[in-house]
Amino acid sequence: MTEPTQAPRRRTQAERTATTRALILDATVDALVDVGYAATTTQEVNRRAGVSRGALLHHFPTRESLVVAAVGHLVERRLAEILSRPRTGDEGLEILVEAFSGPLFDAALELWVAARCDVRLRTAIIPLEQQVSDALAVGCAELFGDRYTAAELELSIELARGLAVSRILRSPDADRALLDHLLPVWKELLTHD
Template sequence: MTEQTTTPRRRTQAERTAATQARVLDAAIEALVEVGYAGTTTQEVNRRAGVSRGALLHHFPTRESLVVAAVDHLVERRLAEVLSRPRTGEEGLEVLVEAFSGPLFDAALELWVAARTDVNLRTAMIPLEKKVSDALAVGGAELFGDRYTPEELELSIELARGLAVSRILRSPEADREYIDRLLPIWKDLLNHD
């Protein structure tokens, strides 16, 4: 009996490019979360991703394009994760609160704050924010069905975002108590009965 060996398939250029971009985007998110926008330089992302400066600049010619693409990458991943969970049809507003947590929210918050005074970053972020808002509206409609009007869903998204911003000044325990206290009031405000 002869043993047949197979040579591993060589990755295509498109696969290598996608892998490099993913490493760079993951490194950018990691840097935004750990060292903030000010510390997320192209050199820092280069170091974390382990790619050449030329490779990074080929895919992302500016810092703004890099960090916006990184958050966009994470938004896509996070939305797919939330929407792929088994659903009961009884999902509550807790899903929105959870959506505004973790590395995605931390990275986005860094960019929002920096965009206040950085015109180039703000300009680059406007299409991303539109995409995020649209994704939240579509995801919310898919999760909640017709339980909430589009306006109620939009208001709920803004409340969840505001709660997440104020979370940075509370301990995890205090935040859980705060959310547990406010969530019933929020739900009562949207009660249609």
């Protein structure tokens, strides 16, 4: 005798909404990384996410709100990823340099450059930059404890960001050589007596 099968549980509206938002945000990040800000149109995101234009506009009424939310979504995911790794308690600045790499950095860089000439985007990015700064502060506090002062961490974040921007023009081997050369100097500057 076969047992009756249960119908699959129907997802709640909140679950469907969360799934749709995640599809849209992931598609937006992918578009920013793959084709840049200029080509990351709502039509391109619709195509990549496989959702209706109405669904996209319901969640994100403007292009600016869409791209800013996508990068914010990625910031939270990237911070959780970095902080969930096994730690030794002696993490170095390399992890900070690594935080400024990959899709998060590429997508954020697209927005920073576009915001230079786009006032609406620049206005929309300001809260995102605060979110990024807050995430970096939380991450650095958890990774480094009280090893560095707030000013040393702020300087280190700016150095890591600058290295990431200039990395665009270096080969991976040249980038590794530069980091191997600069990291000991950087660490020495932060050494307390």
